[in-house]
Amino acid sequence: MAEWHVTPDYIVRNWTDELFDLMVQKFVERNDREKNYAKGVTTPQDNTVSPETLSAMSHGFIKVKRERDGD
Numbered sequence: 001m002a003e004w005h006v007t008p009d010y011i012v013r014n015w016t017d018e019l020f021d022l023m024v025q026k027f028v029e030r031n032d033r034e035k036n037y038a039k040g041v042t043t044p045q046d047n048t049v050s051p052e053t054l055s056a057m058s059h060g061f062i063k064v065k066r067e068r069d070g071d
Contacts (some may be wrong), residue, residue, distance in 0.1 A: 003027055 001008055004023065012018065028054070051066070 001011065004011075015023070
C-alpha cells in the first residue's frame with residue numbers, strides 16, 4: 001500500500017476488486033522489470049524507438065527537435 005500512497009482503509013472503501021487486481025498485476029510487472037534491469041536482462045519491451053520512427057508514429061502530434069553541434 002505504500003507503493004500506491006494510500007491506506008488499507010482507503011483501498012477497502014474505494015477500490016473495486018477489479019481495480020485492486022489490476023494494481024497488483026501492474027505492481028508485479030513493474031517489480032519484475034526493475035529486477036531484470038538490475039540484473040542487466042533486457043526484454044523486447046525495453047527497446048527504444050528512433051526519433052524518425054517516433055515522429056512518423058505520432059502523426060504530427062510530437063515534433064522531434066534535434067540538437068546541433070555547438071548548441
